[in-house]
Amino acid sequence: MNKAIISFVISALLGFGLGYLVFDVILGNSDSQPQVAQTETKDTSATKTESKDTAAKTTSANEDNILNKRGCLGCHSVDALNLKGGAVGPDLSQAFVNVEGKHGKSIEEFLKAPTSAVMSGVIGKNPLTDDERKQVLELLKQSSEAK
Template sequence: MLKNFKKGVWPSFVLWLGIGFLTMVSYNVLATPSNPPAVDNTVQTVYNTGLEPQATAPTEAPDPKTLEGDIFKQKGCVQCHSVSFYNIQGGATGPDLSFAYSDAPKRFGKSLEEFLEKPEGTMGDLLPQLTTAEERKQILHLLSEAAEVKAE
């Protein structure tokens, strides 16, 4: 069958294939939005890291100290961390946050406040996505209280 093509047909055939390929590529480029809508990836990030929302079982008389530290449950910290000062049991993957005030300088060479502003390691990916600046201030206050230090 290819022998039946005349000499002038091959360049036209190749040109036709090239135009078809360029048309397909151009369509894909033009059909892709240059400014895709903003997507909140917080939930996806939480699930990609294996974190899951915490179910809270109702208790008869909640401990006021535990209620004060509820932000640690709400933000998923308890997936990896306990906060013994607030009677919050959590995962054992990360250290007990009750000691974070004195632990951060040893581990990261900066104060807890500096660490919460610019976290490193795993927390560098999670903390900014899961908390606002105001919530990190609240966390600093709570962890300072756990260390019996006055937060500035």
């Protein structure tokens, strides 16, 4: 009886291990591929003010924005800019104004040296350059003003 249980446990562990190896490592994890942000289309019947707002949202949501380039949209979204991303991390629409209250430092300082365990691991492995940090701050400021 004990041999049967031990054989079953070993077989199950080998099966799960091989499944992980084949489906996650070899075939690739689809979640780790870059996220492409969706853009908001411009309504032709809108007023000039609404058109400017829509154009700003479309411009910020293009594939070349810094949040997409750096993979931020893999975990986060920015609903205020219509940037659809992952749901694992919080929405960053109000991060520009809320980070200091949550983490005890300004957003710029947080992006240099995050205090949260997850973000310190993410940014610590691949820190933002000064130019990238400036671009992120501009987008986050724009998103905080949009809502």
